[in-house]
Amino acid sequence: xxxxxxxxxxxxxxxxxxxxxxxxxxxxxxxxxxxxxxxxxxxxxxxxxxxxxxxxxxxxxxxxxxxxxxxxxxxxxxxxxxxxxxxxxxxxxxxxxxxxxxxxxxxxxxxxxxxxxxxxxxxxxxxxxxxxxxxxxxxxxxxxxxxxxxxxxxxxxxxxxxxxxxxxxxxxxxxxxxxxxxxxxxxxxxxxxxxxxxxxxxxxxxxxxxxxxxxxxxxxxxxxxxxxxxxxxxxxxxxxxxxxxxxxxxxxxxxxxxxxxxxxxxxxxxxxxxxxxxxxxxxxxxxxxxxxxxxxxxxxxxxxxxxxxxxxxxxxxxxxxxxxxxxxxxxxxxxxxxxxxxxxxxxxxxxxxxxxxxxxxxxxxxxxxxxxxxxxxxxxxxxxxxxxxxxxxxxxxxxxxxxxxxxxxxxxxxxxxxxxxxxxxxxxxxx
Amino acid sequence: xxxxxxxxxxxxxxxxxxxxxxxxxxxxxxxxxxxxxxxxxxxxxxxxxxxxxxxxxxxxxxxxxxxxxxxxxxxxxxxxxxxxxxxxxxxxxxxxxxxxxxxxxxxxxxxxxxxxxxxxxxxxxxxxxxxxxxxxxxxxxxxxxxxxxxxxxxxxxxxxxxxxxxxxxxxxxxxxxxxxxxxxxxxxxxxxxxxxxxxxxxxxxxxxxxxxxxxxxxxxxxxxxxxxxxxxxxxxxxxxxxxxxxxxxxxxxxxxxxxxxxxxxxxxxxxxxxxxxxxxxxxxxxxxxxxxxxxxxxxxxxxxxxxxxxxxxxxxxxxxxxxxxxxxxxxxxxxxxx
Numbered sequence: 193x194x195x196x197x198x199x200x201x202x203x204x205x206x207x208x209x210x211x212x213x214x215x216x217x218x219x220x221x222x223x224x225x226x227x228x229x230x231x232x233x234x235x236x237x238x239x240x241x242x243x244x245x246x247x248x249x250x251x252x253x254x255x256x257x258x259x260x261x262x263x264x265x266x267x268x269x270x271x272x273x274x275x276x277x278x279x280x281x282x283x284x285x286x287x288x289x290x291x292x293x294x295x296x297x298x299x300x301x302x303x304x305x306x307x308x309x310x311x312x313x314x315x316x317x318x319x320x321x322x323x324x325x326x327x328x329x330x331x332x333x334x335x336x337x338x339x340x341x342x343x344x345x346x347x348x349x350x351x352x353x354x355x356x357x358x359x360x361x362x363x364x365x366x367x368x369x370x371x372x373x374x375x376x377x378x379x380x381x382x383x384x385x386x387x388x389x390x391x392x393x394x395x396x397x398x399x400x401x402x403x404x405x406x407x408x409x410x411x412x413x414x415x416x417x418x419x420x421x422x423x424x425x426x427x428x429x430x431x432x433x434x435x436x437x438x439x440x441x442x443x444x445x446x447x448x449x450x451x452x453x454x455x456x457x458x459x460x461x462x463x464x465x466x467x468x469x470x471x472x473x474x475x476x477x478x479x480x481x482x483x484x485x486x487x488x489x490x491x492x493x494x495x496x497x498x499x500x501x502x503x504x505x506x507x508x509x510x511x512x513x514x515x516x517x518x519x520x521x522x523x524x525x526x527x528x529x530x531x532x533x534x535x536x537x538x539x540x541x542x543x544x545x546x547x548x549x550x551x552x553x554x555x556x557x558x559x560x561x562x563x564x565x566x567x568x569x570x571x572x573x574x575x576x577x578x579x580x581x582x583x584x585x586x587x588x589x590x591x592x593x594x595x596x597x598x599x600x601x602x603x604x605x606x607x608x609x610x611x612x613x614x615x616x617x618x619x620x621x622x623x
Numbered sequence: 624x625x626x627x628x629x630x631x632x633x634x635x636x637x638x639x640x641x642x643x644x645x646x647x648x649x650x651x652x653x654x655x656x657x658x659x660x661x662x663x664x665x666x667x668x669x670x671x672x673x674x675x676x677x678x679x680x681x682x683x684x685x686x687x688x689x690x691x692x693x694x695x696x697x698x699x700x701x702x703x704x705x706x707x708x709x710x711x712x713x714x715x716x717x718x719x720x721x722x723x724x725x726x727x728x729x730x731x732x733x734x735x736x737x738x739x740x741x742x743x744x745x746x747x748x749x750x751x752x753x754x755x756x757x758x759x760x761x762x763x764x765x766x767x768x769x770x771x772x773x774x775x776x777x778x779x780x781x782x783x784x785x786x787x788x789x790x791x792x793x794x795x796x797x798x799x800x801x802x803x804x805x806x807x808x809x810x811x812x813x814x815x816x817x818x819x820x821x822x823x824x825x826x827x828x829x830x831x832x833x834x835x836x837x838x839x840x841x842x843x844x845x846x847x848x849x850x851x852x853x854x855x856x857x858x859x860x861x862x863x864x865x866x867x868x869x870x871x872x873x874x875x876x877x878x879x880x881x882x883x884x885x886x887x888x889x890x891x892x893x894x895x896x897x898x899x900x901x902x903x904x905x906x907x908x909x910x911x912x913x914x915x916x917x918x919x920x921x922x923x924x925x926x927x928x929x930x931x932x933x934x935x936x937x938x939x940x941x942x943x944x945x946x947x948x949x950x951x952x953x954x955x956x957x958x959x960x961x
Contacts, residue, residue, distance in 0.1 A: 581664025
């Protein structure tokens with residue numbers, strides 16, 4: 193037999209590509225690979241499914257039967273007649289108190305809301321610096337003064353002179369520095385700012401109604417707004433302070449080094465709640481009566497001190513992780529200390545520290561609820577105090593705490609997601 | 624040098640404190656507002672409503688004082704305080720009067736340098752247990768877990784009671800009444816103990832109040848009343864007599880509804896003196912003659928305040944009990960206005 197005859201059939205074209213078998217594609221493959229790869233996992237999947245269904249079925253009527261328009265818990269219970277159902281009416285009636293506290297004037301809610309919206313614009317140039325023009329940072333610099341005016345109200349002169357003080361200090365500083373060095377320049381800047389603030393305070397005091405919004409005292413701040421104010425201000429203040437402290441701790445100058453070490457170790461060794469009690473209670477004994485040293489300001493100072501100590505340690509970790517060669521490279525380029533830190537050391541150290549900083553920031557934001565213990569009505573204080581103590585809503589728990597979760601979770605999750613995105617953006621290491 | 628400056632500042636602060644403490648009335652008048660310390664929220668006694676207006680039994684006392692001193696029951700700055708911050712707030716001068724159902728005790732009156740000016744609610748500490756526990760007396764609570772608010776006299780009374788009866792318990796410390804409620808309902812503690820008024824209010828908010836009983840033992844005396852700083856007796860007098868005016872008004876049948884009519888003059892000289900149509904009582908405490916009339920008008924007399932905020936017609940449903948007038952077998956007894 194010739195070879196040709198021995199072959200019954202020779203394929204001379206390629207078969208067209210077949211779709212993979214149904215069990216190896218799409219959702220079926222995903223389910224098989226992820227949910228039912230073997231016996232043990234299959235059992236676990238079924239158990240998990242059972243539990244999920246149980247929870248959803250169990251919780252569903254609670255949501256579905258929810259009451260939205262009653263005026264008290266007793267009324268909810270009367271309508272529900274013993275069936276499961278939430279009493280969401282507490283949210284429809286008290287949402288404004290949960291968000292803004294119970295004493296912020298109702299017709300002024302647009303002010304904190306506007307400040308909140310502007311915060312997005314002010315934060316964007318910082319958070320997404322690589323996409324946005326640097327000029328937008330000017331608005332970021334102005335934002336604290338705008339936000340202060342919007343939320344606290346009063347004459348526009350107060351924040352304006354506060355701003356002027358900083359501007360004056362910033363103009364004086366470089367001139368004096370050139371002439372007579374850093375220390376005296378710093379002193380001159382502080383004195384200039386103090387003079388501008390003092391004069392400004394006098395002028396603003398005489399014309400309290402010039403382009404004024406209705407003033408709202410600190411005592412009237414509350415709800416989630418208070419958490420947000422404390423969180424934003426303290427995080428943004430403690431970051432630069434933390435950097436300074438971390439650098440100070442590494443400094444060769446013994447006095448600066450020891451001041452930083454003592455500060456960091458002392459603050460880290462004290463619970464935040466103790467510091468808050470000091471801010472609220474003990475300070476009042478030392479200040480002469482009648483001096484109204486703003487309570488929010490006191491709390492901001494305490495929380496900022498607390499978190500800056502933690503951030504300093506996180507950044508110190510970043511600094512320690514840099515190889516010594518980086519410092520030497522900076523020196524060999526002839527950069528002075530400030531330039532070396534700004535251009536070479538800090539960018540790398542901060543990048544390493546991002547997860548730690550974000551961790552502190554998220555923790556800090558949630559810690560702001562501790563102020564409820566010193567009888568400030570933040571979101572938690574609002575729920576624990578006035579709302580649960582009203583005759584109408586005494587006994588509503590799940591709905592209120594669920595609402596608190598709904599407010600806190602997106603913010604914290606957003607911060608976390610942003611930091612991961614930022615890490616990916618800045619990833620220049622070996623992959 | 625630094626040290627002496629610091630000490631000097633402290634001295635000035637101390638002197639200023641003494642000066643301010645000496646004339647609370649002038650401070651309040653100059654400020655145009657009464658700083659009144661209240662709870663951060665206790666059903667019936669003090670809580671802001673949906674519009675942010677404070678309301679409640681203790682709040683009524685604050686408003687009456689403001690009406691008497693300033694002529695305006697709304698001229699009150701309510702300063703919310705917790706069990707832990709209330710005394711420092713008063714001692715530091717942040718508030719002029721503390722009306723925060725605070726128990727009048729020896730050490731608070733003397734050692735903490737406060738003056739209790741009277742009693743606006745006679746309370747006592749009780750126990751609440753689920754019916755299912757099958758307990759009918761507090762003495763059967765051996766080994767029970769007890770939910771208890773920290774920083775209050777109830778905590779100390781509880782320890783005393785259990786030690787005196789030689790039985791053991793396990794405390795579950797909590798911060799506020801609102802926190803105790805779910806813990807108790809979920810069974811984290813077998814027993815909830817606080818003032819009987821608080822127990823009644825808490826039980827009233829339960830879905831099935833009938834499943835819980837308040838045990839018959841009342842283990843302590845809890846005279847709750849407003850207090851002021853020690854040392855400013857003029858101010859203390861004003862607060863004391865405003866409270867007494869509310870109590871006396873109920874005794875004499877003066878209500879917020881008929882006070883205007885009675886202020887025109889009656890044939891009862893006691894009412895006339897109270898309402899300022901006869902005699903000169905007001906100037907004796909540094910106020911005008913209509914002070915008591917305004918205080919009564921602000922929220923009604925003692926009985927009206929009680930009924931409106933915590934009485935039997937409210938969800939809290941407290942009976943007058945010890946808090947009835949002495950003429951009705953209670954303990955309320957105002958010294959004469961003379």
